[in-house]
Amino acid sequence: MTMRVQRGYTLVELLATLAVFVTLLLFAVPNFGIMLGNQRIKNAALDVVSTVTFARSEAVKRNAQVNVSAAAAGWQGGWGVAPASASTIRSHDIFNGVTITEAGGNTQYQFSGNGRMTQPLSLKFTVKPSTASSKIQTLCVNVGSSGRTQTTSGACS
Numbered sequence: 738m739t740m741r742v743q744r745g746y747t748l749v750e751l752l753a754t755l756a757v758f759v760t761l762l763l764f765a766v767p768n769f770g771i772m773l774g775n776q777r778i779k780n781a782a783l784d785v786v787s788t789v790t791f792a793r794s795e796a797v798k799r800n801a802q803v804n805v806s807a808a809a810a811g812w813q814g815g816w817g818v819a820p821a822s823a824s825t826i827r828s829h830d831i832f833n834g835v836t837i838t839e840a841g842g843n844t845q846y847q848f849s850g851n852g853r854m855t856q857p858l859s860l861k862f863t864v865k866p867s868t869a870s871s872k873i874q875t876l877c878v879n880v881g882s883s884g885r886t887q888t889t890s891g892a893c894s
Contacts, residue, residue: 785862
């Protein structure tokens with residue numbers, strides 16, 4: 738008499754595996770949305786910081802004034818970096834799901850050839866989600882007159 742070896746899984750084993758998978762999925766999906774929202778805010782704040790650094794370095798390299806101007810829709814609509822007497826050398830597109838505001842209402846700032854901010858002397862950008870959400874963090878990007886940036890949690894005060 739020969740014994741047959743059975744291969745495969747029983748229906749009970751498949752259903753148990755499926756139940757564990759669905760349970761894990763129910764916990765992961767809501768948190769995944771929050772994680773994506775937080776990452777979107779961090780990326781927008783990093784883009785603000787990298788633009789400040791780029792504009793300052795271009796001003797020093799060219800030994801000339803470099804302007805950063807918000808789009809017509811405001812900072813969340815994007816911005817452009819341009820030397821005082823030349824066309825735009827870098828631009829940034831619109832942010833989806835993110836609102837960027839400057840505390841003083843400034844829509845432009847400038848660095849002089851020595852790398853210092855001339856107009857205004859400091860900036861505070863609040864980067865937050867477009868829709869109200871208590872679980873997605875708000876960030877504040879402080880820009881000093883020397884171009885040094887500092888990012889902190891919470892809205893700018």
